Amino acid sequence: MSEAIRRAGGLNSHPVAYSAEEDLLWGTMVSKLNAMHPRVASSRYLQAKNRLPLPADGAPRIDDLGQRLNNSTGFRLLPVDGLTPVADFYGRFAADIFSTALYLRCPSRPHYSPEPDMLHELVGHVVMLSDPLFADLYRLFGEATNNATCAQDLQAISQVFWFxxxxxxxxxxxxxxxxxxxxxxxxxxxxxxxxxxVEKFSIQEMIESDYDISTYQGKLFIAQSVEEMASEVRSFLTHV
Known part of the structure; x- marks a missing residue:
């Protein structure tokens, strides 16, 4: 077990007890997102939510969620404090590890968090990691990151991951x-x-486009299907 995992308490562990206010914030935002998702979320995401449901009455236990995710696609959860360096965050995907923050966003700004808090990690990434196709894509992002030989390649991988x-x-x-x-x-x-x-799906345009995580998006890319997206991303990651 690595030093990072020991400091975090181990894979899938639950070292944090949440306050009543934090449980309320989690429950309020998850309930709002649950009401919005049927209208705006992809069918793959909705299927993943049924596969890995999250509670709406309070913050979930990471050990329980991590075990359910592991049973689904083999991924495990690594609780971390603060932001993880990009190369470490992506690189761990190759070992079926997703580093998840355990803090919750500021209650005064619940609708958007400029930093990846627990709502972002679990509602967004972890749910999708229960889908085998997406779990495989995350692994490929990890392998490409670990094989990157220069900062330019790592930046390109990060750009494509974002978009x-x-x-x-x-x-x-x-x-x-x-x-x-x-x-x-x-x-x-x-x-x-x-x-x-919204622009047509293009790996090259993603690499050349700017983005800002501190505010709402200025540009999005749309694929004609999940299969098209996955094929293009796989091709990029195996040749970057």
Whole structure:
């Protein structure tokens, strides 16, 4: 077991007790997101939510959630304090490890968090990690990160991760539906979804586009299907 895992209390552990206020914040936001998701979330995400349901009455236990995720796709949860360096965050995917923050966003700004809090990690990423196709994509992001030989390649990987796994859209029944974690974990982002500039899926454009995690999105990319997105991402990650 690594030093990072020992400091965090071990994979899938639950070292945090949440206050009544934090449980209320979690429950309020999850209930609001649950009401929005059927209208704006991709079918893959909705299926994943049924596979790995999250409680709406208080913050979930990481050990229980981590075990259910592990039973689904083999991924495990590593609780961490603060932001994880990008190379470590992505790189651990190759070992079926997802580093999850355990703190909750500021109650005064519940609709969007500029930092990846527990709502973002669990509602967004962890739910999607219960889908075998997405779990495999995360693993490929991890392998590509660990194999990267220069900062330019790592930056390109990070750009593509942002515009797919964080803010990706897919066309379903003539509508844009979200599969990205940053969108699906933010009521503020989902409220504004129809107002964002949306461009055709393009890995090269993603690499060349700027983004700002501290505010709502300035540009999104949409794929014609999850299969198209997955094929393009796999091709990029195996050749980067």
């Amino acid at each position: 797919t796994m964080e803010t990706g859209l897919v066309q379903e029944d003539g509508q844009a539906k979200a599969y990205g974690a940053a969108l699906l974990s933010s009521t503020g982002e989902l409220d504004k979804l129809g107002t964002y500039p």
